Amino acid sequence: MHDARPNKLSAIPSKGRFFLELLFAFLITKLPFISIPFKWFESYFHEISHGIAAILSGGIVTKIQLFPNGAGLCFTQGGFAPLITFSGYPGAALWGYMIFLLATWRAGIRFTLGILGITVIGSLILWARDLLTIGILISLAVVFLLPLKFDHNALLNSLLRVMGLMIVLNAMASPTVLFRVVGQGDAAKLSQLTWIPAWFWVIMWLIFSCFMLWMCWKRVDDKKLQIG
Numbered sequence: 609m610h611d612a613r614p615n616k617l618s619a620i621p622s623k624g625r626f627f628l629e630l631l632f633a634f635l636i637t638k639l640p641f642i643s644i645p646f647k648w649f650e651s652y653f654h655e656i657s658h659g660i661a662a663i664l665s666g667g668i669v670t671k672i673q674l675f676p677n678g679a680g681l682c683f684t685q686g687g688f689a690p691l692i693t694f695s696g697y698p699g700a701a702l703w704g705y706m707i708f709l710l711a712t713w714r715a716g717i718r719f720t721l722g723i724l725g726i727t728v729i730g731s732l733i734l735w736a737r738d739l740l741t742i743g744i745l746i747s748l749a750v751v752f753l754l755p756l757k758f759d760h761n762a763l764l765n766s767l768l769r770v771m772g773l774m775i776v777l778n779a780m781a782s783p784t785v786l787f788r789v790v791g792q793g794d795a796a797k798l799s800q801l802t803w804i805p806a807w808f809w810v811i812m813w814l815i816f817s818c819f820m821l822w823m824c825w826k827r828v829d830d831k832k833l834q835i836g
Contacts, residue, residue: 619714619765626828633773637698647678648744650700652776659698661692670790672735674744690801693794697813704775705820718795719758725752780817783810
């Protein structure tokens, strides 16, 4: 017999709660102006994924640059160029999924926020070189660290799940812009490096982001009787 009593350590949402959070995340990503600060999260995790790929493949990161419109750049030296170029979009989607996953662990919300805040601060110290990027990274760090002053864990878990979903949705939407841009962006660079058409990489990124969103859903569906 299934035990439907809620687990105090779990913050897994019900299916209804998941759809509400997904709808909220989707609406925020579509709002003019209001959506731009939230795009900074996807942009940051996109660029940091390029950086991690560079480091793992033997290169270094020289600086990360973020812009007010949600765009960004990661400057690297050395490493395996195809891997570095490929990693941005799927990396952001994977970060979004991991944030969502960690936000289903009620007791770990402060740990998760602390790790994310420290990651941003580390990026700020190591790779931010211009005032605009410094300002954006400070804003992101505040978003992660300020909630640690509050005790409403259930609300924090919900907000963090929404943030994870927004990152996945932005990672899903961002590559589609490359269909309208000729000779620019990660897909064009990958095409030059591998001789594989740019549209192939865009489709690969879209499929991966959809898979990450499906993984979020699977996390909910596996515990569908629990209340988030």
